[in-house]
Amino acid sequence: MRLSDIPVEATVFVDANVPLASVLEEQRADLAEEFLLRVENRQISAVTSTVVLGEMFHRLLLAETCKLLQVPSHIALRHLKRQPNFSNSYASVGP
Secondary structure, three states: OOOOOOOOOEEEEOOOHHHHHHHOOOOOHHHHHHHHHHHHOOEEEEEEOOHHHHHHHHHHHHHHHHHHHHHOOHHHHHHHHOOOHHHHHHOOOOO
């Protein structure tokens, strides 16, 4: 089922990929944004879990670190493992 096929008044579980596609401007971000707009307009009810929120935080932190250090994700991840407080040292890069 595609996101656009979800019927009005449905309740759906949303994993990290949908909002992250929009935030990180990934492939198919337009479809994710259309879906999130339907949720915002209360055409669809969306639920998620704390595990998904944790995954989203992790991926956003990694993306921000890549942007700050201008390195690929595997290097940024290694850096975060060695210096877990690294992100506290910098202000947000912004959109």
